[in-house]
Amino acid sequence: MTTDLTRRSAAEMASLLSTKEVSSVELTQAHLDRTDAVDGLVHSYLHVDHEGALAQARAVDERRAAGDDLHVLAGVPIAVKDILTTIGLPTTAGSRILEGWIPPYDATVVTRLREAGMPILGKTNLDEFAMGSSTEHSAYGPSRNPWDLERIPGGSGGGSSSVVASFQAPLAIGTDTGGSIRQPAALTGTVGTKPTYGGVSRYGLVALASSLDQAGPCARSVLDTALLHAVIAGHDPLDSTSIDAPVPAVVEAARRADVSGMIVGVIKQLTGEGYQAGVQTRFDEAVALLVDRGATVVEVDCPSFDYALATYYLILPSEASSNLAKFDAMRYGLRVPPAGVDAPSAEQVMAASRDAGFGDEVKRRIILGTYALSSGYYAAYYGQAQKVRRLIADDFARAFATADVLLSPTAPTTAFKLGEKLDDPMAMYRGDVATIPANLAGVPGMSLPSGLADEDGLPTGIQILAPATQDDRLYAVGAALEAALVAQWGAPLLTRAPELTEGELR
Amino acid sequence: MALTRDDVAHLASLARIDLSDAEQDKMLGELGVILDSVALVQQAPTQGVEPMSHPLPLTNVTRPDVRRPSLTSAQALSGAPAQEQQRFSVPRILDED
């Protein structure tokens, strides 16, 4: 019974809760039991909050018993990426430098989850400060892909993708700076959305790159993703970059699942060469399915996207070098005295602590960003990157003048093996090539499963992009495609994932 | 223009990271490769293009000058590596700015 419960969609769980067929305590306990059974293999979590989650579940059950008017997802448990602050729960951002830090405040996203009555199961693993595409840069060890435990679950939100893919949680919060929600979704056969920049509050999201970061929903179906999107989105006066407008009607769009009459654009620069054969094949088939459902396909040209990766890897490190300066061992976090120095100065303690507390990838990006911003190099690197960023946004604007949504494969390959790209940062970075443009331009994007690659049997993902603030289009198209694909497959893709049993790890 | 070992040491000092010699050597090689790659932006046709610092064209977002509750000093100091007299205790500071 409990195993069955965890296989349900969030929408079904919500319905079982509302009819009181199950309680939130039962549902939450079922997920905690699943975690006890499988997280030793997958390592989705950095911290599981058994007691806290059950206490929240009890509270919502009591409110339901008392006849309170509850949110549709009230009682449905959720996992939160460990880069959002949570009162009473450690928040490490996957870094040693924040080991044991317990924030005195909740991120706005977390506040909204609590207000909706969603028990928080725990905090999920990630690449340190969300810098990475595999979770291998987590200071606390990598997460693993439930489809093949020797492979990465994507990154930086590999904890959130694997937690829903392994049925430890029906829903999870991710954050996406260059693809950290969408790429892990693609690699684990799950769904994830990066909302329009400013659509979800960044207050309490430990900043990687402020002008690129965006929190969003992770789930196993398009509708579930929309339900969670609706909970966390909306204006927040604590975030100056938050959009002060009604949330797009994402749930309605997901239920409508209608793509007829829409023009979908395939981005010339993000298909073909450089994409694994199985990834490309499943993508082409998915596009064809949309045509079957009444969409018109056009090809769109976005020539500046060729510069997107270079632009991103200047803007991100620059902003990150400044955002991560606050980790200096003075007010919170790790403090390490320098070796062999008597009565060290604050300056020396800062430098020693930052050396000890940050991992290699973080240091690499901080140094790179420091360089790109330093006097004499600003114009050639950061300044130039900001100009190219404008070109990329202009390409989007032109493309959206001809197409309602744009399509591409989410990631060029399926999940690679742990360690395979660890020594080659550029190879790792190239995995983000398709997801990065959306962050640079601030437009919303979704990834959903397009099937399994023939050559390796691993999940492939398709990315849908929409104009800023038109997030509902992602859900209309995504749900239509999902319906067509599931009809073809006979069941959701994840039913084909291997069972996880203890001792399976080789 | 190639990065030198001294550049890396200078950048590490600006970024307050006490990189070991071995780390600096490794960093020099990796950064070289990355910089070669990101220098591609310099080839983009950007004449007359305005830099874009924010993804959305919002302006004038302000809040009213109204007080909100502060943290208690205990909450403020809850993560402090060291504290004394209700203040954050930090190692000696070299010079006043």
Add this chain to the structure above:
Amino acid sequence: MTTHATREPETLMGYDEVLAVFDPVMGLEVHVELGTATKMFCGCSTTFGGQPNTQTCPVCLGLPGALPVVNEIGVESAIRIGLALNCEIATWCRFARKNYFYPDMPKNFQTSQYDEPIAFEGYLDVDLDDGTTFRVLIERAHMEEDTGKSLHVGGATGRIQGADHSLVDYNRAGIPLIEIVTKPITGAGQRAPEVARAYVTALRDLLKALDVSDVKMEQGSMRADVNVSLRPLAAEGQDQDEVRLGTRTETKNVNSFRSVERAVRHEMMRHGAILSGGGSILQETRHWHEDTGLTTSGREKSDAEDYRYFPEPDLVPVAPSRELVEALRATLPEPPSDRRKRLQGDWGYSDLEMRDVQNAGVVELIEATIAAGGSPAGARKWWMAEPSRRANAQAQDVVSYAAEVGLTPARVAELEALVTGGRLNDQLARQVMDGVLDGEGSPTTVADARGLALVQDDGALEAAVDVVIAANAAVADKVREGKVAAAGALIGQVMKQMKGQADAAKAREMIMSKLGQG
């Protein structure tokens, strides 16, 4: 090039000698803490003197994940300051991050403005002691935030040098600051130190009139950094402005008007000594020592100082509409110097009297007293006397002292009316003032309660006069002989008999008439 950079010369150069050879150039950077209710980027209180770390939140503590939101009044105050300084107001500008590590700066970057200040290209006309006006050109005024405050522990002096650790309170971190930067001030010549003081003083008066800050240098809500350099005097036929500027030093945190003047003078004499000795000036930060009147070397400005400014991505641009700018312009007070001249004319004060009331900080009180029916002379007399004396003794300004004890302008006007109406003379009025300041109520209440009033009964006065004349026959004779000045002694006696409650003029009149001098 054989010159060497020098810091401390053996002796200073004489001030007049400096001016015989060099032309001083100054630059002033003034930081003003705004008097907003909350900080620049969060809702924490800005009240001075709170318990340590009780006015902080995730934003001003720089906790991971926290985000800034701009204080609306902070922006409006910046615009009003810019307008009052005759600046242009940006139609679009951004905040920038100034990146450097320092323990009192929570994020290790200061949110400031860099190449896009909210206000730029203005000027302030400064009145000098000799009655002339000097125009100081303003480069820019921009918005930023203050840092926390460190307490240095261990070591002998409580100073940063020698301390073994420091304790940081972040209550001040994030308080809105406006930094006002002048263009290089040239052409001041020997008056350079005075111009510097007069500029800072005029700026203080202006900010006070704008009601944007409490501008207390001693509490640090207004702080001045003073840049000084010397360049050779122009050769014959050469324009002084064509002579290249010398290397400057920046003296930080000079915290009184007098110190601004002294610091400029000292740096001129120090630079002069170094340059005339064949040395060169090292571009550096210097610290001002109030006690000795000297500056000492601080941090060297080196290439290592690279702030890596970039536009603050967590804040959106500020684009004040022209409607807003004009609406704010309409709220500007009359410029302090114009207002001073107007009031002096209206009130008929001498230059000295005007300066005195100005320095005593009672101009607004006098203005209100006159509005309440008092006369300019009376208002000046009463405010400058006992209230000023008592406020001074308590090291308070008169305005807050008066507010504390309940001495309102209306009460001062009332007191004066009691005198002009004939109920009190000056001596009695002083007693009534004491009562008011002691919290006994309004002047009328005090006079009633203490039974203070001039005796209106002429019979009693006449009786007293008769007694005094009889008892002082010799003096009375002198008066009769025409030595009118001697009558003073008799008047004094009469007043004494009457316990002060007589009209001295009337007593004099009566004595004179009885002694045949009427």
